[in-house]
Each structure stands twice: as C-alpha cells, then as structure tokens.
Amino acid sequence: MHINPLFPYPLYLVISERDCYPKNWLQVAEEAIIGGVDLIQLREKTDNPATFLAKAMRLKKITDHYGIPLVINDAAAIAHQIGAWGVHVGQNDLKPVAIREKYGDRLTIGWSIEAVQQLESQQMLVVDHLGVSPIFSTPTKRDTVTEWGITGLKHLRNRTEKPLIAIGSMNFHTAQQAWKAGADSIAVVSAICQSADPRQASAQLKALLK
Template sequence: MSRPFDLSLYLVTDEDLAGPRGVVETVRAAIEGGVTLVQHRCKHGTTRDFVATASELMEILRPRGIPLIINDRVDVALAVDADGVHVGQDDMRVAKVRELIGPDRILGLSAALMEELTPDELGPIDYLGVGPVFATTTKPDADDAIGFDHLGRIKAAAGLPVVAIGGLKPEHVEPTLAAGADGLAVVSAIMAAEDPAKAARDFADRIARYRSQ
C-alpha cells in the first residue's frame, strides 16, 4: 500500500520562477499557506544539484507529513528516500517505475488523452496528473489545453484520484473541483508569487470553502 497523500494543493517546483529566493525557501513559505504535496521538478543543473535540493526539501517536508514527489528521476527519489515519483507519457513505463520504487511509494502519471488510460498504465499508479487545463508556458512540450469538460471525462473513466494542472489560478478552484478533480497542481501562481504563503493560502481557503458547502 502506498504512503498516504492529499492532492488538494499540489505544488510543482520551478527554479526559474522561484528566482533569487530559490526553490527551498519558496516551498518553505508555500507549505505555511496550505500546500499538501510537493513535486520537485529540476529543469536545469546536474544530478548532484537535483539530489541536494531534494534533500533540503525532505528536511522541511517530512517533519510536517507533506510528501515529496520527484519528477521523472527514480534514482533521485531513491537517493533521498522521497515519498514518490511522477512520470510522463514519454518517461519510463510505470510498471518498471513501480518495480524500482517498490509498493509503498506514491506513483503518479501525467495524462491528457482518453487512450492513455489503459489497464497497463493505470494498474501500477496511485493518481493521475491531468492537463493542461489551460495553456501553460511552464512546460514547453505540454499538450494542448483540455478544459474542464475533458478533465471531468478523464476523472470519470480513470477510477483514480486526479490532480488537475495547467495555468490554474485561485479563481479556477471551484470549476476544477466541480469537474471531479481531487486537487489542483500549481506552478507559476505560487512559485512566482511575491508572497508564496499568501498565494498558497488563497488556493487552500477556496478549496476548504468549496468542500464545506
């Protein structure tokens, strides 16, 4: 059984957007605002840099019970004892990732098309990252925007927890959750914010209000 996780407010790191403040300090602030899970994505730098930053993130996240997911790199996840790995359609097959990380770590997969929801792909994973809901510039090779209706169709077909991603802002909380998503994955709206704690709190408060209705 995989480790427990909460997809409600899923932060994806970006060193460019964090700027001089840096990834670790941005994440430190964002979790005070209510981030429930962090995926560390390293677009630049060496494997050594990736491991070093992931290790720092583990030091602040694990005591708070917030999982750290590593984007793509199984070796980095194992090196720092991260809570899981997230892969895309062009990365290592999920069956091999599951074999390498074992049964207790969290495994996520990106999907945008219904034909990607095959039993072989869904069987080993714990959740889907679905999007982009809107066009995004934080991932140059991202698929075309899918919108809320398609997000809802994928959620209904997958039978798994789903976190939506792609250009999401606080005002998108309600339609995203109404479409069936279990949470929102956010990059620029938090990583590039002047006050990451406040930016995260704006999302978290709206999520809480929607679920209390």
C-alpha cells in the same frame, strides 16, 4: 471539501528554482507549506543528477519537518535514494510499470495523462494517481499534446476512479473550476512561486478548495 482518502492533498505545489527566481525557492516552499500546501513536487528538468539530488535532499528536510509528502519529478532513482514519498512521470519518462518492478511499493507513482487512450494502458494497473496535463496551456510546460479544459477533466472523472491532479494554468480563477469538475488536487506553479507572498497565496488557494 471533497477530500479523496486515496489522495488527501488538495493543494499541490510544483516547484523549481527557476520558477521561484529571484526568490529563494526553499523559502518559497516553506512559506507555501505554512500557508496550506499539502504536497510538493520538485521538478528540475535541466539539472544534472548530482545537482538535482542535492536540491531534493535540501527540500526533503523541509517537507519532513512539516510532515508533507515530497514527490520527485521523473527521477525515480533520486526519489528512492532520498526516501521521497513518490515520483511523477510523464509520457517520455521511465514507465510506471518499470518503476513498480524496480522499487516495489516504496514509491507512489503519479503519471501524466495526455490522451484518453492511456486509461486503457497496462501502466494504469500500477499508477496511484494521474496528472491531468494541462487543463489549460501554460508557458511553464510546452511539450504537451492535449489541452483538456474543464470539459475534458469532467470526462476523465467519469472514466476513472484514480485520483486526478489538475495542472496547467491553475490560479485563483481556474482552480475552483477544476475542483468543482472533479479534480482531487490542484497543482500550482507560478500562482505560488511568483507570488509576492507565497504563504498568503497558498492560504487563498486552499480556501477556494471547498
């Protein structure tokens, strides 16, 4: 297993209440951690701030219990308020430099990369890791620009030392390909959230990352 010491979290779960429905999303999170998930990101694009905050606090009790980092999608203020490990932002969210200026080193910052030109951006100076989004197009995310594919992932791997998180239709068939192409972490949504057995699905995915 090529664990990157800068991002030692090979199996990365992106969770939302909707993605887990009809299962209880907090139970899915706990089962996934027991199965082998190394880090969880809470992504609730449609919740109002109060609802998102309440969900984040409930999830953080679970991630703290198991010693797992919690990342909050987009909402840096909520991430900071609950003492989350990090925040993940896309191209249309608050810029990484602005987050770093406001919160210092209290949050690790993940940034979605949708074009190679972003590697030249001043934002890269403060970004801790990159979400390569998407490797393959996915129904859970429709507002993307590039479909990177495995070739694109390899190209990025040759261009940057930053940890790379592969996201976008990552499942039992694609996770290993992305891992072998140089991803430091595999971000999964439905392969765990929609699984009949999230614990087993997590364990099987983790076993592929060797």
